Each structure stands twice: as C-alpha cells, then as structure tokens.
Amino acid sequence: MRKPKKLLNNPIDVCREQLEGLIAACGGSLQKIDGISAVVRAGLRDEQVLVLTGGGSGHEPMFAGYVGDGLADAAALGDIFTSPAPNVIMDTVKSANRGKGALFIYGNYAGDNMNFDIAAELLEEEGIPTRTVRVNDDMASAPAHRMQDRRGVAGDMMVLKIAGAAGRHSRELDEVCRLAAKANDNTRTIGVALSPCSLPQTGEFNFDIPEDEFELGMGIHGEPGVRRQKMVPADQLVTELVDSLYGDLALATGDEICLLVNNLGASTYSELLIANRKVHQLLAERGIRIHDTLIGSYCTSQEMSGYSITFFKLDDELKSLYDAPCHSFAWRK
Amino acid sequence: MNATEMSSLLRFVANKMIASEPELTRLDMAVGDGDHGVGMQRGFTAVEKLLSQAPGQAEDIGVLLTRVGTELMSSMGGASGAIFGTLFRAGGKSLTGETVLTTPLLSRFLSSGLDAVCKRGGAKPGDKTMVDALAAAAAVSQSLGSEPLYAALPKIARAAGQGAEGTKQMVAAFGRAKALGERSIGHPDPGAVSMSLILSFMAEGIKRHEPVAL
Numbered sequence: 150m151r152k153p154k155k156l157l158n159n160p161i162d163v164c165r166e167q168l169e170g171l172i173a174a175c176g177g178s179l180q181k182i183d184g185i186s187a188v189v190r191a192g193l194r195d196e197q198v199l200v201l202t203g204g205g206s207g208h209e210p211m212f213a214g215y216v217g218d219g220l221a222d223a224a225a226l227g228d229i230f231t232s233p234a235p236n237v238i239m240d241t242v243k244s245a246n247r248g249k250g251a252l253f254i255y256g257n258y259a260g261d262n263m264n265f266d267i268a269a270e271l272l273e274e275e276g277i278p279t280r281t282v283r284v285n286d287d288m289a290s291a292p293a294h295r296m297q298d299r300r301g302v303a304g305d306m307m308v309l310k311i312a313g314a315a316g317r318h319s320r321e322l323d324e325v326c327r328l329a330a331k332a333n334d335n336t337r338t339i340g341v342a343l344s345p346c347s348l349p350q351t352g353e354f355n356f357d358i359p360e361d362e363f364e365l366g367m368g369i370h371g372e373p374g375v376r377r378q379k380m381v382p383a384d385q386l387v388t389e390l391v392d393s394l395y396g397d398l399a400l401a402t403g404d405e406i407c408l409l410v411n412n413l414g415a416s417t418y419s420e421l422l423i424a425n426r427k428v429h430q431l432l433a434e435r436g437i438r439i440h441d442t443l444i445g446s447y448c449t450s451q452e453m454s455g456y457s458i459t460f461f462k463l464d465d466e467l468k469s470l471y472d473a474p475c476h477s478f479a480w481r482k
Numbered sequence: 483m484n485a486t487e488m489s490s491l492l493r494f495v496a497n498k499m500i501a502s503e504p505e506l507t508r509l510d511m512a513v514g515d516g517d518h519g520v521g522m523q524r525g526f527t528a529v530e531k532l533l534s535q536a537p538g539q540a541e542d543i544g545v546l547l548t549r550v551g552t553e554l555m556s557s558m559g560g561a562s563g564a565i566f567g568t569l570f571r572a573g574g575k576s577l578t579g580e581t582v583l584t585t586p587l588l589s590r591f592l593s594s595g596l597d598a599v600c601k602r603g604g605a606k607p608g609d610k611t612m613v614d615a616l617a618a619a620a621a622v623s624q625s626l627g628s629e630p631l632y633a634a635l636p637k638i639a640r641a642a643g644q645g646a647e648g649t650k651q652m653v654a655a656f657g658r659a660k661a662l663g664e665r666s667i668g669h670p671d672p673g674a675v676s677m678s679l680i681l682s683f684m685a686e687g688i689k690r691h692e693p694v695a696l
Contacts, residue, residue, distance in 0.1 A: 205560075227559035228524070230515050234559040259656065260561035263602055267555070267564060290661060298660075348516050351507055355516045370515035372661040 153347040153354060153452060160349040164206040164228055171213055175478055179216055182223075186233065187241040188213050189223040190477075198325045199223065199251040200312045201242060202305070204261050205230040207348075208369060210479035211448040212255075215306055217477025220313035221254070229348050229451075230370045232260035238268035242277060250278035250322040254308055254329055256301025257283040280326040284308050286338040286459065288397045289366025289375050302369050303411040303448035304336035306480065307461040307471075314470035332467060337398045339390050340457030342367035342374070342413060346450040365389075369413065369450040383420070387427040387458070394460045395435070402436035407461040407471060412446040415454035421445070424456060440468065447479065483583040483631060483688070485543050489533050492550060494687035495680055496530040499523070502679055509672040513659040518672040521562045528557035543583050547574030547591065562673060565599055565612060572598030585634040589623035592638075596620045603656070610652035610659065610666060612673035618645030619681055635685040642678035649674045 157163055164186055172179050172188065179188050186206070193199075202212045203225035212224040225241040227233040232255075242251045253269065255261045262283065269279040285296060286304025311332035315325045343363045345354040355371040358364055363386075366374030400406070408428060410421045421444050432439060440463055448457070463471065475482055483491065500523050507519030532553045548571050555567025573595030577587055596616050605611040622641035626634040649671040654660045659671070 228517070228520070230517050231521060231558075231560035232564075234556045234563055236556040237559070258561075259603065260559070260564060263561060263564035264559060267568075267602075348520065350520045351511075351516055353511070353516075355511055368661065372515070373663075373665065374661075 151354070152352060155349065157349055160352070163349045164226065167206070167209060168213060168226065171210075171478055178218070178476070179213070179478070182241055182244050185237045185240050186226040187224060187237055188216050189241070189245040190216050190218065190221075192218065193222055193245060193247055195247055196249055196320055197222075197247045198249045198316045198320060198322050199242065199245055199247060200254065200309070200316045200325065201225065201238070201245070201251050202254045202309055203227075203233050203238060203241070203265075204255050204258070205232055205370075207451055208448050210446070211305060214479030215309050215477050217475065217480075219317060219473055219475030220477045220480065221309050222313075222316070229350065232258065232264045235264050235267040235271065238265060239271055242268070242272055242279075246277060249320055250280070252312060252316070252322060252326050252329060253279060253281045254284065254305070254312055256305055257285040257297075258300060278322060280322055282308060282312070282326060282329040282333055284333050284336070286333070286336040287340075287368065288337045288393060289339050290368060290372070293397060300368055300372070302338045302340065303409055303457050303459050304333070304338045304461070306447055307336045307407065307409070307459065308332045310475060310480070311467060311470045313475060314473040317473070328466070328470065332461070335398070335462040335467065336459060337394050338457050338459040339366060339393050340369075340411075340413060340455060341365050341386060341390070342371075342453055342455035344415065344452075344454040346371050346414065346453035363455065367455070369448060371450070371453070383423050384427050387424050388431060390458050391428055391431045394458065398460055398462055400435070400437055400460070400462065405438040405440050405463045405468070406432075407441045407443070407463065408439050409443045409447060409459035409461070411448055411457045411459065413453045413455045413457060414446070414449040415452045416456050418444070421456055424458065428458060441471070484581060485541050485546050488543055488546060488583055491684060491687045493530055493533045495683040496526040496533065498683040498686075499526040499676070499679065500530065506672050506676060509670060509675055512669045513654065513662060513666050514672060517560065518562055518676070521558045521560050522676055525554040525558035525563060525566065528553050541581050542578065543580050543587075544574050544577030547577060550574070561603070562676070565603055565673065566676070568598050568602045569595035569616065583631060585623065585629055585631050586627045588631065588634070588638070589620065589627065592616065592620035592623050605656045608652060609655040610649045610671045610674075611656050612671065612677040614649050614652070614671065615642040615645035615674040615677035618642055618648075619677070632688045635681070635688050639678065639681035639685040642681045646670055646674035646678040
C-alpha cells in the first residue's frame with residue numbers, strides 16, 4: 150500500500166524540530182519554555198490574564214502559530230495529535246503567569262479535557278486561578294442538541310483572536326473568559342476530507358478513502374464524519390456546507406460573519422478559492438455580509454487533503470475585538 | 483511481593499508494553515487516530531528508565547506505583563496518559579504505607595484506580611473504553627482475596643482480557659472512536675487491550691518468581 154512520503158529526520162523529533170523552526174521564524178517574539186514543548190510570547194505585561202492554548206501538534210500552524218501580540222500568550226503542546234501532559238500545561242502557566250490567572254482555550258477532545266482539567270486542579274491548589282473554554286465548533290461531530298460533545302477544529306483560532314484581544318483590554322479573568330465563550334458560541338465549522346492523514350511516527354496513512362470518494366465532516370485527526378460519497382462538483386458540495394453552517398448558526402438576512410476557508414493540509418489554493426467564490430455568492434444571495442475572509446492553512450491535519458469552512462458570527466462587541474491588531478507567525482492584522 | 487520485586491516486575495511489564503506498540507497502533511488505527519501504541523510506548527519507556535535509575539529505592543509499594551503513574555501521566559500526554567496515569571496514581575495512593583503487595587492489596591489498587599479513572603474521564607462500563615477491562619479485573623480480584631498473588635494474577639488478567647474482548651461488541655460512547663458509532667462494532671478498544679496486556683504481563687512476569695512466597 151502507498152505510504153506517506155516526507156522529508157524528516159528522526160520521526161520522534163518531529164514536534165521538537167518543527168517548534169524550533171517556528172521559533173526561529175519569529176525573530177524573538179516567541180520564546181521556548183525550557184525542558185518542555187511549549188512557547189510563550191515576548192512582551193507579556195504585568196497583571197494580565199494569561200490566555201493559554203494548546204493541544205496536540207500536527208495541526209500546524211495551530212497552536213503555537215497563534216501565540217503573539219493580540220492572540221494567545223502561550224501554548225502547551227503534545228506529540229502529534231496527542232494532548233499535552235498536565236505538567237507541560239502547569240509549567241507553561243507557572244513560567245508565564247502574571248498574577249491574574251490563566252484562561253485555557255483548546256479543542257473539545259477527551260484527552261485535552263482530562264489533561265487540562267488535571268492541570269487546572271493542581272494549579273488551583275497552588276493558588277493560581279484558571280478558567281476554561283472548550284472550543285466545539287465542528288458541527289459535523291454531533292447534532293445541535295449535543296453541542297457539548299462537538300469537537301474543536303479551525304474555529305479555535307477565532308476564539309483565540311477574541312480572547313487575545315479581550316486579554317489586552319481587560320485584566321479580569323472572568324471577563325476574558327466570558328468573551329471567549331461568546332466567540333465559541335458564535336463559531337461553526339464543517340469540513341470535508343479527500344485523502345487521509347498520517348502520523349510521522351507510524352509512517353502509515355491512518356485510514357483509506359477510495360480514490361473517487363470524499364468524507365463529509367471528517368475530523369482533523371481523521372475521525373469519521375457524517376458520510377462518505379462519490380466526488381461531486383465543488384459548487385454542489387460548498388452549497389451543502391454553507392446550508393449546514395447557515396442553519397446551525399441560525400443566520401438571518403443582515404447578519405455579519407467572518408469567513409475562514411481552511412486548508413486541511415494538501416489542498417491547493419485553487420480549490421480553496423473556488424470554494425470561497427461560491428460561499429461569497431451564496432451568502433450575498435441571502436443578505437449575509439462577510440466582514441473578513443481568511444483563506445489558507447490555519448488548522449491542518451498533516452497531508453490530509455480537503456478543507457473546512459468556518460463562519461464566525463459577529464456582533465458589535467465581537468467585531469471590535471476581532472478588528473483589533475494581532476501579530477503572530479500565522480496571523481497578522 | 484516487596485517493592486524491589488515489584489520494581490523488577492514492572493520493568494518486565496514496561497518492556498513488554500514497549501514491544502506491544504505495533505499491535506496497539508494497528509488496533510487504534512481502526513477506531514482512533516492511531517497514536518495509542520506510540521503513546522504507550524513513550525510512557526512505558528519513561529517508566530522503564532525511572533525504574534532502572536532507582537532500583538529498589540522505595541520500600542513503600544504505594545509510593546512506587548504512584549511514581550509510575552506520575553511518570554506515565556507526564557510522559558505520555560493524550561487521553562491514555564491521563565487515564566493510565568490516573569489509574570496508577572490513584573491506585574498507588576490507596577496503597578501508601580504498604581510494603582508487600584498481596585492479592586487483597588492488588589484488588590484495592592484496581593478498585594481505587596477504577597473509581598478515579600471513571601471520575602476523571604466520565605466513562606462507565608459499556609462505553610467501550612479501558613474501564614471495561616479494568617472493571618472486570620477489579621470485580622474478579624475481590625473474590626480472590628485468599629489466593630496468593632501468583633495464583634490470582636492470571637485469573638485477574640484473564641478477566642481483563644475478557645473485558646477487552648467484550649468491547650468488540652460495544653458501540654463507542656467515549657473518546658474519538660465515538661464518532662464511529664455503529665462502525666466501531668467488531669473492533670476492540672485499544673485502551674482496554676492495553677489494560678488487559680498490563681495485567682497479563684504482570685501475570686507472566688510473576689511466574690518467574692514462583693513459588694517464592696508472594
């Protein structure tokens with residue numbers, strides 16, 4: 150069977166080496182935390198809420214790519230597709246803490262939930278307050294009445310954007326948490342995968358997708374989606390994705406959103422732009438304004454091909470925070 | 483079995499778990515994201531290193547098991563690190579002050595660990611997780627209190643194996659396999675298989691000490 154083909158050194162060094170490369174690209178604005186797989190941004194202020202994100206590696210540039218001014222303050226990272234261990238999270242918080250506690254923002258996965266919860270309990274015992282927002286934007290992973298079961302995918306970055314901006318304005322943990330949770334409530338994503346991802350350590354594709362099929366709603370670690378079907382023209386698929394997002398977010402004429410067309414790894418800009426063209430057409434027909442459009446690789450899944458579409462519904466409060474400047478490896482505005 | 487003997491036994495288990503990586507990877511690629519084998523390999527490599535660095539230093543078996551749990555939790559990450567770390571940490575803490583592992587104490591380890599794992603992850607028996615193997619082992623161990631450890635362990639391991647086998651028929655209700663729904667039927671839960679392997683390697687390893695009074 151065909152195997153993934155990658156230019157690597159030792160597979161067990163992949164996470165460390167890619168993080169070193171990221172830090173080297175950031176010109177001193179991103180600092181490594183000694184001894185663990187974690188980064189913190191330079192220029193943390195005294196008395197600020199710490200916005201901490203994290204999760205498995207392998208979704209580059211998520212999560213470390215969103216550590217920077219106006220975004221996350223630090224990221225704690227695990228191995229490829231594996232949540233970070235509690236001590237990694239704790240050490241990250243302790244080395245970056247500015248006395249106002251930490252807000253944890255991460256995707257809703259069993260491993261992340263448990264490891265961040267353990268870290269939160271141990272930090273609370275040491276007198277460091279924490280709050281948590283579990284991003285659950287992946288609408289394909291559970292129906293609306295089980296929203297708390299939904300996974301977090303590319304919408305993570307919208308929640309981090311709002312939390313990062315809020316953390317620059319407010320010094321209160323609960324207020325930053327409220328705004329991040331509100332951003333999460335207003336974010337929906339659905340994706341489609343055309344080919345599988347792999348783990349560098351195993352050197353094997355994680356699953357098969359027949360050449361003439363795609364999977365709707367597949368997760369960013371290859372979790373099964375809603376269904377597999379024969380390939381269809383892009384416009385037909387995008388129309389279905391937009392209909393789903395529109396309905397789930399209960400959009401109405403006059404609403405305003407930010408749009409993210411996210412490459413899962415191996416799709417071309419051509420495919421992303423063709424999708425974007427159709428999304429804009431469909432939303433214009435329905436009277437939905439698009440405040441900002443992001444297109445590119447924001448939350449990937451190794452060499453999986455396919456893309457996800459995220460809608461982030463704005464109101465005045467979220468819009469002003471979204472419009473605040475930010476500067477990180479993966480997002481600058 | 484005193485702490486020195488237990489340390490030696492756990493090193494044996496660690497080496498066997500490291501060697502089980504390909505099997506666990508294969509199982510996890512069917513229902514999860516394929517990282518369980520690599521995670522267990524990473525965790526038990528760290529445990530092996532810990533135990534070879536400090537052989538027999540601890541006299542307290544509870545402290546030894548808790549340390550193993552901390553090592554698993556901090557080296558693995560992932561759901562497996564949290565769960566297996568919690569099992570050994572909580573189970574180990576329930577044996578603090580004990581210096582000789584007996585069947586009733588192993589039973590206490592398993593049931594205390596089970597309680598903590600269920601509390602941490604929210605899974606219950608029937609959800610197609612490692613809890614199905616652990617709960618089966620904990621239940622059987624309670625009826626074997628009068629048997630010596632070397633005689634009880636194979637029975638406990640067999641129960642865990644049956645628990646793991648039983649997960650084949652279940653629909654995953656937890657973790658990433660949950661998204662598979664009915665498609666998870668026919669595949670065992672990799673975490674349950676790991677749980678059963680740990681106990682079966684303990685049973686295999688303890689035979690080497692038989693019939694020394696354990």
